[in-house]
Amino acid sequence: MQSKTLWTKTLSEEFWSGVVSPLMFSIAGGLIVERMARKGIRMAGLRNLENEPFFKHFGGQVYLNVRILEEIVKLIPSVFLTPEMLKFFPREIQQDLTGVHVGFFSRQTFRLLFRLFGLDRHWAPFFNYRAFETVVAQLEERKSRYTANEKAMDTSELLERSDMLWREMGDYLDVVTWSMVFAYVFHPLTEILARNWAGDSQNELAHALTVGLDGIKTFEINREMERIAEGVERDSHLTRTFRTAKGRTVLQSLKRNPKGRNFYAQFTEFLEKHGHRFNGRDILYPTWRECPEIVVDMIRMNMGSDRTRRSFELQSQKRKQAEAKLKERIRHGTLGNGKLALFTLSMQYSQKYFVIRENMRYHSDIFLEQFRKVYLEIGRRWKSKALLKRADDVVYLTRPEIEAACRGATKVLAEVETRKREYRRYSSFRTPEVITDDTRLPPPVRMPKEHVNVLHGVAASYGNVTGVARVIRQPRDILAFQKGEILVSGYADPSWTPILSMAAGMVIEAGGFLSHGSIVAREYGIPALVQVEGCLERITTGNRLEVDTGHKCVRVERE
Secondary structure, X not given: OOOOOEEEOOOHHHOOOOOOOHHHHHHHHHHHHHHHHHHHHHHOOOHHHOOOOXXXXXXXXXXXXXXXXXXXXXXXXXXXXXXXXXXXOOHHHHHHHXXXXXXXXXXXXXXXXXXXXXXXHHXXXXXXXXXXXXXXXXXXXXXXXXXXXHHHOOHHHHHHHHHHHHHHHHHHHHHHHHHHHHHHHHHHHHHHHHHHHHOOOOOOOHHHHHOOOOOOHHHHHHHHHHHHHHHHHOOHHHHHHHHHXXXXXXXXXXXXXXXXXXXXXXXXXXHHHHOOOEOOOOOOOOEOOOOHHHHHHHHHHOOOOOHHHHHXXXXXXXXXXXXXXXXXXXXXOXXXXXXXXXXXXXXXXXXXXXXXXXXXXXXXXHHHHHHHHXXXXXXXXXHHOOOOOOHHHHHHOOHHHHHHHHOOOOOOHHHHHHHHHHHHHHOOOOOOOEEEOOOOOOOOOOOOHHHOOEEEOEEEEOOEEEEEEEEEOOHHHHHHOOOOOEEEEOOOOHXXXXXXXXXXXXXXXXXXXXXXXXXXXXXXXXXXXXXXXXXXXXXXXXXXXEEEOOOOEEEEEOO
């Protein structure tokens, strides 16, 4: 009897935390399987796994096939199999993997390297970051083509446009595949070398090696937003407008008023550059371009703050000091010069691919915005024919289902309404970390808040802090956040960074060391815990919390 497939969401939560719509899953998941997963499996020589399912969409969550991950990991040198990487596997698989040993200079390793070099020149770390820079430059040039008027297209042209985007995003993912792998290889490897060769037993210095780096889009956007906020504060009329109105009202007022024209021009330029950023992790959420009032409110909340600039300067200096201390310790150790060369190379690649890992989503959003425009236009047409109740309900269908419906092969209204009800239910409970093919959705159970006063997690950014909780369940909740509160959320989206930077602490249910919430917390020196199971059920906005990363826990004060 064939054993059941094991599925885990621990790794996928690094990128796809929260409930994922059918349309988002079919676009991003389909492309990842086609252009990343199967290609990698073939290159690794695991053709017997090529046709096995890679993803499972269960309860709105994305799960990965544990067997495929396990077989890939068994091929790589054991030095890369760090405790951080093992955490992505179920416990029983962790035990199996710790018994596998592959030498760095083994025949298996050289055979794998030879195969990779023969099949894809972009795979190597000394080529891949350059290939990423090239594909991003091409994407920036191509953005001028992404100004089509979807309303003027007939349905067949819309579907052709979707196919074009599918191919072009796939070409981008071809390069990004290896960039993401290297982010998860060189980051832990650098920490291991710092621990073993420089006596950095708690990785305090190693943790500082990826803060204050140039080129991270998320933090560059924050600095731009702070500069716009500074311009508002220098003008009494703008300041008064921002203090007395919100969002769209501010934009309408300033567009009509001559005193607001300079701001409006600067704001428009900002949206032209970054308006493709989504206000959540799914294609169902609007972009900043669609809802510019979100950006206006973020600018208002950043008035009086230059935290991003100050943090960058402080963290950049901290990183340089950590680099110098680690190099000095290694240089004066046994075989110092040789070890120093290897450590420096690993550190440099860790930093390069850390930046790419964080920027990958920013550039992906350029494609996803275009997909959203195509499918929203189809949704609007269906709504006008009473085939949907709302245009954006189209996100509850997969890409193949939409194409079939456009050809008149299926009706969609009943299926969409059923899925909408299902997805509302999915947001009310947390699915298991590991499932099998036979796992069924549990009924939503609300945990009694009064029974648990201490929750445990994983330290993502060190420090202790006490403050008031603000629970963020949906992207729309983020604008209620107040400076100095402790953010409690299922995940942290890059588009929330202007608000996240104001947090006193973070308590996040999902994610790992390279998830966005962890990256933001370290960059701004914010104490943070991730993988805090049950925090959304156990904590309520207004609760007083103590985040203690030393003991890897958050204490909840009850009234």
